[in-house]
Structures are given as C-alpha cells and as structure tokens.
Amino acid sequence: MCGTDMVTIRVGPEAVPFYVHKRLLTYWSPYFRNAFDGSWMEADRGISLSDVEPWLFEVVNGWLYTQSIVLEPPAQESFDASDITTAEAGLESGETTSKEQIP
Structure with a gap:
C-alpha cells in the first residue's frame, strides 16, 4: 500500500x-x-503546515503506518528533592514562582 x-x-x-x-x-x-x-502548485515541492505542531504531526504520521495512536509522555527534566520542598512550601503559603499570575 x-x-x-x-x-x-x-x-x-x-x-x-x-x-x-x-x-x-x-x-x-x-x-x-x-x-x-x-492542482496545488506547491504540492510538487511538498506541503507546509506551519500552523501544526510537529509533535502532533508525528502522532498522525505514526497512525498512517500503524493505524494506532501512541502518545509518548513528555520528557521530564531532572530536578532535586529541594525543588519539591520549595514548591510545596509555596503552595502552602499561597505564593507562586510563576512569572504569570492568574487574574
């Protein structure tokens, strides 16, 4: 096929x-x-999908070949235990370290 x-x-x-x-x-x-x-002229050179995220097209591309969807969990950054303690303390006090505040 x-x-x-x-x-x-x-x-x-x-x-x-x-x-x-x-x-x-x-x-x-x-x-x-x-x-x-x-009659898409640009199809001769390939197609651009600038408004689609690459990770999403990767899922679609995988489906084309397997007819199944596999979603990989995002890679987790390494952190040390103090990051968790700091985050918990911030949550308990109502503080946030985010640059953006929710109105």
Missing part, C-alpha cells in the same frame, strides 16, 4: 521535515489527496 513515492511535509513554524509515503497520505486523508492529486 505504501508505494515508493515519498513527499516532504514541513511542519510547524520551524518547518520540521517529515518524509511520508505519498500513497498513504492520499489514501487516508482527503486533504492530502486534494493537495497532491489536485
């Missing part, structure tokens, strides 16, 4: 490139079917 034609989908404001089998995109998505099989 995949075929051999690959297309480039550039995603997000940073234009992260994804290389995807054209046949999969056009089989499962009317949007991409119209783009690649229609």
Whole structure:
C-alpha cells in the first residue's frame, strides 16, 4: 500500500521535515489527496503546515503506518528533592514562582 513515492511535509513554524509515503497520505486523508492529486502548485515541492505542531504531526504520521495512536509522555527534566520542598512550601503559603499570575 505504501508505494515508493515519498513527499516532504514541513511542519510547524520551524518547518520540521517529515518524509511520508505519498500513497498513504492520499489514501487516508482527503486533504492530502486534494493537495497532491489536485492542482496545488506547491504540492510538487511538498506541503507546509506551519500552523501544526510537529509533535502532533508525528502522532498522525505514526497512525498512517500503524493505524494506532501512541502518545509518548513528555520528557521530564531532572530536578532535586529541594525543588519539591520549595514548591510545596509555596503552595502552602499561597505564593507562586510563576512569572504569570492568574487574574
């Protein structure tokens, strides 16, 4: 079902490139079917989706190949125990270390 034609989908404001089998995109998505099989001039060079987050397109891309959705938990930054103690103390006192306050 995949075929051999690959297309480039550039995603997000940073234009992260994804290389995807054209046949999969056009089989499962009317949007991409119209783009690649229609008269979209830019489809010859690939398609840009600047308003889509790369992580989200990565989920869609994975689904195209597996028909299942796998959501990876975000990577957690390392921290030491004092960070938890400081956060708990701030919560108990009603203080926040956030730069933005909720009105």
